[in-house]
Amino acid sequence: MFPNGDNMFVILVYDVEQKRVNKVLKTCRKYLYWVQNSVLEGEITESRLTKLKMELERIIDKEKDSVIIYRFSTRKYQVIETMGIKKGGEENIL
């Protein structure tokens, strides 16, 4: 479980039209870590996740874009494996 009982682990993946990519990524990065192309992850509180979703709702076009949020209340049962290069992080912002 998380040190702070209110926290959860989140994986967020988005698939949005090109013109909204920058705004979506910038918004998500205020709350989560960017790990790959259109994928972010991180620990977050319920209230901050609610804020993030409200911000995203104002940006995305619900007829055209897609955002999936996987929420986990513990990381105890989680293993992350990576193949190839690490693509996320500050250094790869275009």
Added chain:
Amino acid sequence: MFPNGDNMFVILVYDVEQKRVNKVLKTCRKYLYWVQNSVLEGEITESRLTKLKMELERIIDKEKDSVIIYRFSTRKYQVIETMGIKKGGEENIL
């Protein structure tokens, strides 16, 4: 836990060069469900996941491509939320 104790839940995200996208997606779909752009998920056994990784290792360029596999040994602590449209599935293959 899973009905079959050997199963796990996996989220796989890839970011590969355009020329390898089709092959990577086709390979991943033999094992997992396609849910969005470059994201697949599903329940899988350890041995099938090993097979999938071996297939991907032969396809991807480890200097240029990235694949991240999130493995979870239980779905008990998981919630999935979606915003916008559903992009994965058979009907959206181009």
